[in-house]
Amino acid sequence: MTRRSCAIYATGIVCTHLLIVGIALVSYNQGTELTLTEASRVFESWKNPPPPVYMEFYFFNVTNPDEFLAGGKAVVSQIGPYTYREYRPRKIVVQGDPMVDNLTTVNIPAVMVLSKLNSYSFFLRTFVSMYMNSLKMGIFMTRTVQEVLWGFKDPLLTKLHSIKPEVDEHFGLMWKKNGTHEGEFVFLTGEQNYMDYGRIDTWNGLSQMSWWSSNQSNMINGTDGSVFHPLLSRKELLYIFAADFCRSIHLGYVEDVEVKGIPAYRFAPPYDVLQSSTENPTNAGFCVPAGDCLGTGVLKVSVCRGGAPIVMSFPHFYQADKKYINAVKGLNPNKDEHETYLDLNPTTGVPIRSCKRAQLNIILNKVQGFPKTKHLNEIIFPIMYVNEMATIDDSSAAQMRSFLGIWF
Numbered sequence: 530m531t532r533r534s535c536a537i538y539a540t541g542i543v544c545t546h547l548l549i550v551g552i553a554l555v556s557y558n559q560g561t562e563l564t565l566t567e568a569s570r571v572f573e574s575w576k577n578p579p580p581p582v583y584m585e586f587y588f589f590n591v592t593n594p595d596e597f598l599a600g601g602k603a604v605v606s607q608i609g610p611y612t613y614r615e616y617r618p619r620k621i622v623v624q625g626d627p628m629v630d631n632l633t634t635v636n637i638p639a640v641m642v643l644s645k646l647n648s649y650s651f652f653l654r655t656f657v658s659m660y661m662n663s664l665k666m667g668i669f670m671t672r673t674v675q676e677v678l679w680g681f682k683d684p685l686l687t688k689l690h691s692i693k694p695e696v697d698e699h700f701g702l703m704w705k706k707n708g709t710h711e712g713e714f715v716f717l718t719g720e721q722n723y724m725d726y727g728r729i730d731t732w733n734g735l736s737q738m739s740w741w742s743s744n745q746s747n748m749i750n751g752t753d754g755s756v757f758h759p760l761l762s763r764k765e766l767l768y769i770f771a772a773d774f775c776r777s778i779h780l781g782y783v784e785d786v787e788v789k790g791i792p793a794y795r796f797a798p799p800y801d802v803l804q805s806s807t808e809n810p811t812n813a814g815f816c817v818p819a820g821d822c823l824g825t826g827v828l829k830v831s832v833c834r835g836g837a838p839i840v841m842s843f844p845h846f847y848q849a850d851k852k853y854i855n856a857v858k859g860l861n862p863n864k865d866e867h868e869t870y871l872d873l874n875p876t877t878g879v880p881i882r883s884c885k886r887a888q889l890n891i892i893l894n895k896v897q898g899f900p901k902t903k904h905l906n907e908i909i910f911p912i913m914y915v916n917e918m919a920t921i922d923d924s925s926a927a928q929m930r931s932f933l934g935i936w937f
């Protein structure tokens with residue numbers, strides 16, 4: 530079974546509702562020849578229409594960029610949500626208008642270029658520094674939300690493009706990501722063992738990654754988060770491959786919940802997932818190069834972002850070291866708004882509700898030859914976070930309830 534994943538990181542319900550009946554048939558026909566593959570094919574039509582998936586983008590608007598560059602503490606204020614449905618840049622519910630709202634944030638293309646320049650000659654650095662000054666371009670930029678999200682033509686990248694044509698002239702956090710973009714997944718069908726149902730066999734042709742520094746960290750574990758094996762236990766850890774984080778993560782049971790009359794177990798990533806390697810040595814493999822480790826609650830993903838100094842975390846550095854939260858004024862991590870969780874029906878393994886939250890940050894540091902960066906001292910600067918929510922639609926919920934009522 531090959532299909533494309535549906536969301537920003539290991540998304541929820543989008544591709545899964547066909548399974549309710551698929552699994553029903555499997556449990557009914559245990560021991561006979563009917564397999565999930567065949568059952569799924571019969572119910573292919575369940576795929577349309579998908580349940581609603583909303584993506585809310587929140588940005589950290591920097592209110593004192595000049596003070597920060599002069600050595601002060603940065604102050605951010607959260608703006609948003611800018612809400613989109615699925616991936617299409619089609620806004621539906623919006624507080625504020627992404628087309629006109631101005632956002633001051635890190636000039637990500639410039640910082641990406643600068644971080645590369647550290648390994649180049651002083652001559653080239655000086656040239657770039659002068660060029661940036663001539664364009665009045667600094668470490669921060671003010672753009673509309675629309676531009677930052679869906680792309681704009683960046684003057685520095687345009688200049689690089691004229692020298693190296695493979696460099697894209699455009700920059701945007703979701704640039705060219707209006708479709709599916711997580712790569713090609715091949716999943717196991719669970720024909721031999723239902724516990725393998727939906728497990729990722731390969732991702733972009735790979736059965737494991739190679740960028741992390743231990744074999745354990747490189748493993749592609751579990752599903753893409755949209756399907757799980759039936760008959761879930763409260764004691765098990767569920768693994769999902771989180772493409773945003775470029776790694777597998779695990780979720781543990783939190784509590785029993787009920788969504789639209791359907792019983793569910795809530796699973797969420799425990800604290801140890803992003804724990805620092807000093808506290809949790811099994812995470813040492815996520816330090817690249819080996820030994821170059823950050824603290825708890827943040828994950829450097831340069832290895833899979835073309836070397837850019839990008840760091841992923843939960844929103845507002847939820848569950849992260851105090852030092853990251855306190856480095857910037859205006860952050861207020863809390864469980865309700867910032868935790869990622871999945872509510873799964875334990876009988877079928879089907880996600881009933883999902884809430885996935887991830888924050889994008891960038892490392893700001895001194896660059897030799899750039900006076901503007903002289904007061905920077907390795908700070909993990911928050912840019913934005915995504916809150917991706919999906920809940921089973923009413924008609925699927927009704928079918929699920931009647932299915933659970935009939936058979937159990």
Ligand SMILES: *[C@@H]1O[C@H](CO)[C@@H](O)[C@H](O)[C@H]1NC(C)=O
Pocket residue numbers: 590591592593608625630631632633
């Ligand atoms: C972001 O902050 C700037 C000032 O720093 C302000 O002019 C702008 O209106 C803010 N944007 C939003 C959407 O509040």
Ligand SMILES: *[C@@H]1O[C@H](CO)[C@@H](O)[C@H](O)[C@H]1NC(C)=O
Pocket residue numbers: 629630631
């Ligand atoms: C954003 O900035 C532009 C140009 O500086 C200005 O024309 C526009 O009115 C600003 N938008 C808001 C909502 O303040």
Ligand SMILES: *[C@@H]1O[C@H](CO)[C@@H](O)[C@H](O)[C@H]1NC(C)=O
Pocket residue numbers: 705707708709
């Ligand atoms: C993404 O947007 C581009 C241009 O806006 C369009 O050509 C392309 O078809 C879109 N892709 C998807 C999958 O919607």
Ligand SMILES: *[C@@H]1O[C@H](CO)[C@@H](O)[C@H](O)[C@H]1NC(C)=O
Pocket residue numbers: 743744
């Ligand atoms: C990782 O796995 C490869 C083979 O799959 C093996 O050669 C290598 O020694 C392993 N590395 C570590 C650190 O265990």
Ligand SMILES: *[C@@H]1O[C@H](CO)[C@@H](O)[C@H](O)[C@H]1NC(C)=O
Pocket residue numbers: 745746747748750768776777778779
């Ligand atoms: C993958 O799963 C194995 C156990 O099956 C575990 O030891 C390993 O830490 C997991 N790796 C990741 C990155 O989750």
